[in-house]
Amino acid sequence: MPLDKTYRLVPGTTIFDAEQSAKGYHLNQFCMSLMTAENRASYLADERAYLDAWPLREEQKQALLDRDLNAAMREGGNIYFLAKWGATLGLSFQQMAGSMTGMTEQEYRDMMVHGGRSVEGNRIDHAVLEAAHADRTPPAEHATVTAAVFTSHVPAIGAAIDHGKTEEPYWRPVFEGYEYAKQWETENLPDVVFLVYNDHATAFDQSIVPTFVLGTGAAYPAADEGYGPRPVPGIDGHPELAAHIAHSLIRDDFDLTLVNEMSVDHGLTVPLSLMFGDVQAWPCKVIPFHVNVVQYPVPSGDRCFRLGRALRRAIESYDRPLKVQVWGTGGMSHQLQGPRAGLINRRWDNAFLDRLIEDPAGLAQVPHLEYVEEAGSEGIELVMWLIARGAMADIDGSGEIEVKHRFYHVPASNTAVGHLILENHPRAETPAEKE
Numbered sequence: 001m002p003l004d005k006t007y008r009l010v011p012g013t014t015i016f017d018a019e020q021s022a023k024g025y026h027l028n029q030f031c032m033s034l035m036t037a038e039n040r041a042s043y044l045a046d047e048r049a050y051l052d053a054w055p056l057r058e059e060q061k062q063a064l065l066d067r068d069l070n071a072a073m074r075e076g077g078n079i080y081f082l083a084k085w086g087a088t089l090g091l092s093f094q095q096m097a098g099s100m101t102g103m104t105e106q107e108y109r110d111m112m113v114h115g116g117r118s119v120e121g122n123r124i125d126h127a128v129l130e131a132a133h134a135d136r137t138p139p140a141e142h143a144t145v146t147a148a149v150f151t152s153h154v155p156a157i158g159a160a161i162d163h164g165k166t167e168e169p170y171w172r173p174v175f176e177g178y179e180y181a182k183q184w185e186t187e188n189l190p191d192v193v194f195l196v197y198n199d200h201a202t203a204f205d206q207s208i209v210p211t212f213v214l215g216t217g218a219a220y221p222a223a224d225e226g227y228g229p230r231p232v233p234g235i236d237g238h239p240e241l242a243a244h245i246a247h248s249l250i251r252d253d254f255d256l257t258l259v260n261e262m263s264v265d266h267g268l269t270v271p272l273s274l275m276f277g278d279v280q281a282w283p284c285k286v287i288p289f290h291v292n293v294v295q296y297p298v299p300s301g302d303r304c305f306r307l308g309r310a311l312r313r314a315i316e317s318y319d320r321p322l323k324v325q326v327w328g329t330g331g332m333s334h335q336l337q338g339p340r341a342g343l344i345n346r347r348w349d350n351a352f353l354d355r356l357i358e359d360p361a362g363l364a365q366v367p368h369l370e371y372v373e374e375a376g377s378e379g380i381e382l383v384m385w386l387i388a389r390g391a392m393a394d395i396d397g398s399g400e401i402e403v404k405h406r407f408y409h410v411p412a413s414n415t416a417v418g419h420l421i422l423e424n425h426p427r428a429e430t431p432a433e434k435e
């Protein structure tokens with residue numbers, strides 16, 4: 001089903017959604033720059049020169065130079081951001097709003113004094129709305145979730161790669177476990193990886209603790225976590241698919257934080273290195289998805305699993321034939337703190353892998369306490385694997401999964417390394433379904 005965007009049909013109205021946000025990103029960020037007296041002064045001194053310093057489209061610059069707020073809205077501007085620009089020019093909200101109506105300032109003020117604009121005659125044309133509802137046919141082509149990949153993301157693995165230590169006796173068995181993966185990726189290269197990971201006090205510090213972050217930006221640099229950024233390529237996002245996923249997941253009641261600019265740490269770059277090797281450029285786009293597992297309360301396994309199911313609906317309703325892999329990273333058992341540091345639980349980890357394959361809905365019911373007690377305080381990262389698992393075809397009954405690879409090794413640094421590749425095999429459509 002195409003997403004319901006009937007709010008676009010309300011006459012004389014622009015709804016600011018993830019799509020408009022992507023379109024107007026730099027325009028709105030330009031507006032934010034006007035929140036210092038110094039920048040306002042330099043804008044007013046030479047508007048054109050100030051605008052030219054921003055990566056704006058000419059239509060966006062012209063809209064502002066023409067004082068045409070309707071054009072600025074069309075170009076992705078949002079009124080609360082544009083209000084900073086208006087304030088710089090000495091305009092009130094009432095002057096700005098009135099300027100978009102075709103009325104004079106006085107006429108608009110008089111209308112407001114007399115009770116405001118009537119909703120009568122300003123609703124959606126009934127026939128237009130009905131036609132829009134009737135036209136909710138599934139798109140002819142759509143994106144597919146082709147596989148799920150699960151892997152630990154220990155930073156020392158990245159350091160071993162970056163410092164040429166992969167052949168050392170300590171590291172060799174770890175990297176041997178990923179030989180299959182690299183070959184499999186060359187044969188099953190996706191267009192996009194939806195990469196579920198947790199930021200480790202890198203992009204998000206204590207000033208903001210979002211539970212779920214969807215990366216809707218165009219690019220993400222590898223972070224400096226204290227020892228310099230890893231020498232890996234920059235990460236290209238997929239803003240259009242991410243905007244679609246944002247719309248679909250939030251409509252499904254998952255309250256996401258949308259982030260356009262952030263650096264990404266070992267949680268994201270180590271899995272990329274393990275799966276794609278030491279490359280000049282990552283072979284596909286990546287949509288980062290951060291889950292807070294640093295500060296309690298963290299989301300439950302069940303919430304993650306349900307999010308994965310909603311993610312599948314989101315991806316598969318995108319109307320372009322993209323191949324998408326969903327990765328779950330972190331884990332397996334490890335504890336990085338306190339007198340219990342170094343805890344490893346082979347038996348629990350392997351039971352987790354068994355249940356992840358065979359009984360994911362049951363596994364999703366495991367409470368936090370069990371993760372902490374049995375898999376160590378940082379073993380809680382494993383709840384993220386349930387997001388990737390929830391996005392697989394056997395969960396909604398549209399297909400079956402095949403286990404392509406399974407690997408387990410102790411240790412990498414403080415951690416038990418687990419790795420699993422599951423492929424989706426959609427059930428062939430019956431002739432009746434095709435019709």
Ligand code: DHB
Pocket residue numbers: 153154155156200330331334336378412413414415
């Ligand atoms: C280690 C593992 C992690 O998952 C992490 O985020 C940081 C450190 C470790 O085993 O050293």
Ligand code: FE
Pocket residue numbers: 153154200267330331381
């Ligand atoms: Fe981690």
